[in-house]
Amino acid sequence: MSVTNLLENWSQFRHKHPVEDKPHAEYKWAMSIDLDACTGCNACSVACYAENNLPVVGKEKYSHGFSHHWMRIERYWDEDGREFPDQGAQFLPMMCQHCEAAPCETVCPVGATNHTGDGLNSQVYNRCIGSRYCEANCPYKVRYFNWYDYPTTNNVWPEPMNQQLNPDVTVRGKGVMEKCTFCVQRLTVAKSDARSQGRTVRDGEVQTACQQACPTGAITFGNLVDPEARVGKQWMQQQVELAVDHQAKDQHEHAEQASKLRGYRIFEELRPYPSVMYLERVRESAV
Amino acid sequence: MIENSFNRRDFLKVLGWGGAAVTLSGCGNTSVEDGRELVTSYSEPAEYVIPSIGVYFNSTCAQCDAGCNIMGKVREGRVLKLEGNSQSAINRGKMCGLGQAGVQAHYNPDRLREPLLRTGDKGEAISWDTALELINAKLDGVQGNQIAFLTGGISGHVNVLLKNYIDALGSAKHFAYEAVAPSVVRAANKKAYGVEMPRLRLDKAKVIVSFGADFLGAWVSPVHFAQQYAQFRKASNGGRGVLVQIESKMTLTGANADRWLAIRPGTEGILALGLINALGAGGVKVAADAAGAAKAYTPERVSTETGISVEQITKLAALLKERTPSLVIAGSAAEGYAHGSHNAAAIALLNQALGNVGKTVEFPAALPFPQIAPTVGNRYALHALNDDMAHDQVKVLFNFGANPVFTAPAGLKFKENLGKVPFKVAFAHYMDETALQADLVLPLDSALEEWGTSVPEYAAEGAQLNVHQPLMEKLYPGTRATGDILLALLKLRRAQEYKGYEDFYAYLRSALVQNKAALGGSGKDDDTFWSATLSNGLVKLPGASNAARKTSATTLVFPAPAAQDGAYPLRLIPAVTANMRDGRHANQPWLQESPDPLTTIVWDSWVEIHPKTAARLGIVEGDIVEVASKSGTLKAQAYLFPGIHPDAISIPLGYGHQAMGRYAKDIGANAFHIMDAVFDSETGELAMHETRVKISPTGQRVVIVKDEGSAGGKQMGKKIAVRVSSEKVDLSEEV
Amino acid sequence: MHRFLRLSVFFAGLLMAMASQANTTAQPLTTADDLGPQVDQPIEFPHDRHAGDADKGGMQINCMYCHTYARRSIVAGIPPLQKCIGCHQGIESVRETPRIKKLFEYWEGSADGTIAAKTPIPWKKVHDLPDFVRFNHERHIQRFYFQQEKPVQEVCGYCHGDVKTMTVARRSKSLSMGWCVSCHEKDHPLDATSTMTSQGPNDCWQCHK
């Protein structure tokens, strides 16, 4: 940190990063979730527990809202007050949206949560001091705090269950915030392998745990920069753009093709520019 | 990939914990250290072993009978995670939550570690040899037909050994019992189509009418169906498929239906006939006999009996008429009544009338090796065994992992009858309710430790043989694989025949290698074939497809209309949830903590009540209600749930264990124990939905522990989970 | 009046000094050697004999001949017992020396049966980073050894010090975060595949898990 460096590269440090004027170089990890395919079966959530060393907190703690499901399945009913929910329920997998302009990043006093070059919203456990401002400022409430020291709590990882812990993921102690990482441990390995072969990661080469488990393939994950990536094609086809708070779907002037689209992002209007696009659930009109 | 078994077994040894427990604070190191941790490496590692890089081994998921093929990620000799095997036609690389939790069955801290012999009311650890000797001794002088074997669904070479052992003992009493198997539907299918489990092609259908078949949740082969469902939705065969679910309690599948119809419990068959009638009226060519059978079922009558509006019926009929092929499925909700098989038959007839047979209802290949074919479990078996025990017909009982003391309805008095059996041997992973009653408990290897094969009853394509292989060395030296135990027992009877086999692994290997020609390994030398088989984790079996068979309405018995009972006004619908099933996995914490998809409740059981009914009875959410049936009562928290018929309440099965370790014991209430012993009139299967109950608030109230927040399932006008009607979008255009 | 001027100038200087001090103290001493404790291993392995220079009686064996995983994995790995035996079976000259005897005990099992045959040697970890740190050997070897073709002992030496002169390896760099960064922030010449900066990564998640 020297003042000379500051003055020399002033313009570079004044860039709004990474949205708008500074596009992503190699990778921009993003996701799309087809709510029409999602059956709410919870496979993704359990897979996440297995992959990311999530503690099982037990009934008492769960009742206080100390649950740790980075990937939670929400179930919504129609609010039209009919006797039966005869259009079924609506399921929504909700995890960290890895916003491009993340509200959580700016407020962390120690800079434990930052934006990475690949457009991930990083959470560095051993830097976190537990002020919990990030969660306070998260519109989706998808950050989970270690209210207790789970590694040393009874029946969380009793011998030999601790042998199942994933060595690539830190087991968080008390007092740190945590959240979905898009399985960064897998991404890092994939990127490293790709680099050794002098290329970038191919589409489908790396999967997040939830995507890998999902029986209906509702979850698509990939590199938005890569033109071959399925996720990119989906975003393109749904005309959803990353750093925009008003998508083609919302514009009234060309309503007719806009109505054909079903891609949307939650809380678009708050301008966090989330990296997760949801596809509206479709319901048959004939019956 | 794998040179020889020795080498990879060596690889499966657990290594020093170098970098295994990565923790932020408390345990584990948080600063640079020197010489604290050990770092070891295998003395003779195989080429593919690279520290810190996971190696995948293929095996088969043993969490349910669907037989999904899985890969275990192994590092430093520890299996870390289970993932789907993409070569599998069943699950195509995917997995359900239940399967994922398989590792917790393996690492469960409450597993049994050595053979236990009952002395008084406590168990005493004994050696395996004494245990086996003891069994042999106890068998002496007992006539064969007084020796009974109670198992769950069982297949593959373990099944072969079991059969051989049974017949070595001169017994014929093998009771295969599955508490929640679709056994009535199997029987009905057998009659209708000639096969117990026809292959359902959801992906080909344009309309699916499911009578309470929870094929996305817990029915037959959920992961496989889920994938077909995805294609069915994706408009892969032109036009997005329409799912209509007809049931009295909303299942996960029901929650995903385009139209969910709350039908009066037990009247599914009537509606099916009503639809046939309506179709006929709508101008669909229906076979004369079927039309005749359905003649009496006018929409008005059906409507009054089922509670489904005439409009709905006609709409549905119209839909079925215009969009073909369709598929009609009879599920556990339809079969769970005294007239269950009549319902199932009627529904099969509807399929016939719609001409789906052969289109969306196909027929599985016949298995070339009958001896390894699955012996599927049913509920009649329990009934039969129970009678035998009641009449002191059973002197020695072998129990392979089934847990009837937990799952038998109170009406059967199973526990008392079990007490009459002089010597009970339980093969068990955990000290569950049944093992507690046993005189001798033999601890089993976990599914991730043992060798074996299995044949899924519902194979997606052709037939297939699944390979189970260890993903890790035994956690406890004191446990043994089912196969090894059976082999040892057999050696005590037929030493000559089996002396060639050092252990079950040797037996298995030779058994497969001998038939390698039939297993697609012709020409290969034994080792190559064997290692190829192991690395694939499954063998596709060739087999001629069965021919379709036409059903006829002549044998049809008209399902009885729903009856009322003043004393017990409500009907109990025991819910089979994807996580808990019949409760054998209740001790896997991931499953306890992953919220029930519909109620989002965790770590407890609950009583689903329709808000209308609740209002009538003055019950609000969180009330502890007493549910009383003729055979028993239980207390549980009430949850107001719109997705249930007002004449019914629903309680999930699998909770309320009295044993099975820290994660299962005393969690919730056991709905099995208030079920009346009513049986299906044709098959004698226990009718799961025939229990009538009354409920009353006890005055206590709790805050339900669930994931859903104070807003309930409401979005409060926010744009979170959005739904669009189908004519607005065209999915076929999408990526 | 003058005193006041002098003083204000003095304090101005003081503040400036503080500022520049704050700047400079932020720069960690990059080459600082920070010698870790002696770790006594089950067998006192002589790195100098194996990897040392010829003139000092070493055999100049490439580090990655034994630590073979370094180029393929994030960990360098301890050579399997097999590897040691592979060579030493053929070297009768040293067969009877105490260390080699010990080695063969692990392979063939000890006479008193305390050590079973083919027991992995319980080496102690010398360069043991905190659990939440992900240091990737592969990346560093790939970049400096394969792409920039630096001599292997130099490349390993960046972090492990001059092992070829030690018997049992001993940590000789601090391996602290600041120490890592002192190298990451240097401008290294770009390698073939990197489309990123010529510096080491500065993003937390590259090294923290």
Added chain:
Amino acid sequence: MSQRHLLALFDNFDEAGAAIAELRATHIRGFSMDDLILKSPIEHPEVESVLGDKPVYVQWYTLVGAVLGGLLSFFLISGSQASFYAQMKGGKPIVPLPPNFVLTYEMFILGGVFITVLGFLVCAGLPAKRSPLYSAKVSEDQIGILVKGDESAISALKAVFTRHKALEIQEEAGK
């Protein structure tokens, strides 16, 4: 010729003021007005009319301190933000001005306050050694005048003080 101190205590300010006025008027040899110090329990700005007003430089320290504080903080903060670990915050530049201004503002004040106090100590000559003659009365309710003059002047000074009914006159012990 050696100098001696003299401390006269007065009941109220008017007499003290008058005494000073007279001292100024009558030029006593061997005594200069600069050697006169007024000590009072409370502040008497009026004294300047008789002593002549002396400039105060504290505000200059304030200025310097505030400016330096501000600059220092801005550059330290921006500089550290622009370090090798550029903490990327989605949608924000690495060196964002508004937050830095907030902090600059705080440091501006901090610097101001600290250096002002420093200036005060310097200008007021604190901490100081006790002057040879001191009476606790001046911190209570009396006004003290401390003068330094040659042996010769002492008597004259005394005379002036007594004339203005000094309650008490302390004298430094002779050498």
Added chain:
Amino acid sequence: MTEKDIREDIAWAKINKDVLKSLENPRKMYWVIIFIALAMIGVAVGAELYQYLTGMGVSYKNNSHVWGLYIATFIFWIGMSHSGTLLSAILHLMHADWRKPIYRFAEAMTTFSLMTAGLFVMVHLGRLWMFYYALPYPSERWIWPNFQSPLLWDAMAIFTYLSSSVIFLYIGMIPDLAICRDNMKNGWRKKLYTTLSLGWEGTDRQWRNFRITYLTVACFLIPLAVSVHSIVASDFAMSQQPGWHITSFPPYFVAGALYSGCAAIITLFIILRYVFRFEEYMTLPILKKTARLTFAIAMVWTYLNLIEFASVWYGHDQASKDVLIYKATGNYAPFWWGMMFCGSIVPLTLAFTRFQTNIPVLFVVSILLNVGMWLERWMIVAPTFAHGYYPWAWDHDQWPSFVQWSIVFGSFGWFALLFMVFCKIFPSVSMYEVKEMVYHRSQETKKKELASKGLANKGAH
């Protein structure tokens, strides 16, 4: 105004004597207070230890409701600190000399409530032992805290404010310390005062620079105080949450701060007056003025409060509107209405002259006001968490645990202890300024009398 703020014929020597007495023997009540305070602290320390060792979970917050009473009480104490500045700085600049007898303890209050507030920042952290990560110091790690975070601005502002007000307090005390020095018998206290008074002798030069310095620091303190609480406000206003993201927050917070501060001054005024027998100096007229000031600020606060509701109500942000409705009707309603009552209705009593000098009434009222202000802070923090943007994460029945309550409770003990100890060691009434006050006022009256006798021109000579 006929009755005088303070007797003008009061002898300066007496002033010294009376005030110095407060350093010697207070009434029994003093020791009672100290004892109670210690007990309260004991409870809190126990609770904090338990929380530190077990984890934040024991305070019963949860994943959507991550902040609780700690932050609320933190704001409360910060707010409390503002009155000191108000009395000493603002009124000083306005030459309202009735402040002189009471500003000293007001400043002490500022300092100590800031220290208390600081504690809550710590208590609230999940990893207290890693606190130093938040400090901007050049570390071997090469990383700095995130200067974009309002929390860091807080830290900076509070540090500045604390150090400045300590200095202000100290500078203002130097002449009095000299008095203490001159009147103390030998002993540790004498040493203490001697060192602290820096050899002050009240020379003309010292006084001259003293005046300027005091004035300058006062000038700095006012914008500083305002900035501090508006920064605390920006912790919320800068965030995106409904009910927080409100433009009028900073002024609103500042008003609230002054409000609670004045209320606290009344409380302490009454206590000190009794405990240290300060009836001569902390007179009813002064109390009356303070009461009136408080009333004025109460009305300002009420106004800003209504403004806030209005701007939410007529704004387009549905979410914020929901939160507002939830506050008034949801399960926080009792507290919310309690706040409205204590904050806006109770102060009306201060409008009546009869009550403005009625000590028991004022005592009760002033405490009620602070209860109201504490509730206000809680109502800012909690409902937004319980009823934020994301319905699924709503959490209406989150109730702070005993741990939280006892730590909050104990903080009052902590404050009381610091404050009372201070008043025992240092003169809590500024002697030299009371003298100035008396002096100037008597000069005034003299002039008046002379003028009235029409002998003004004679008196001039």
